[in-house]
Amino acid sequence: MAFAKLIIPFILVSLLVLHQVQAVQTNHQLASNAVSNTGYGPKMDCGAACAGRCQLSSRPRLCKRACGTCCVRCNCVPPGTSGNYEACPCYASLTTHGNRRKCP
Template sequence: MGLSKLPLAALLLALVALQLLGRQVDCGRACSARCRKASRWRMCTRACGTCCRRCNCVPPGTAGNRDVCPCYAKMTTHGGRLKCP
């Protein structure tokens, strides 16, 4: 009985993995939108890009909305400050 469920479980896991891999965020475009009003645009875009690649998520808008991307919101620098703009 257990062996007949094994191929089905493997197929289900493979489908879930394909769905997760297919949802890649365009970090360049998302970070350009996020940082468009920043006074230090290059630094904002660089930090946002790092956060986006690690979390595969960028909050909407130019500021705030951190609750949409918990990984993005929790990332900090070595000094304990928020890393992601």
């Protein structure tokens, strides 16, 4: 009889621990997916990369703002001051509501 009274709390505690372990694993998987979706390797210095990209722009503030947004999303900026989109496909694929290229 005493054994039967101990089984129910033991099952409840076991289920609680199992639930916590699954929650931790799910959070770990979500975090690793977020890192893998942002680009390759460590975060790049978007400010410096966009300053180089926008140095010849007629509207440097607008260029740096758009470039910064794209850089944060893609974690890459194509080399040079224009073009070279093949070096960063994510950067090239971002568009505005009017289907124009968002990233300079």
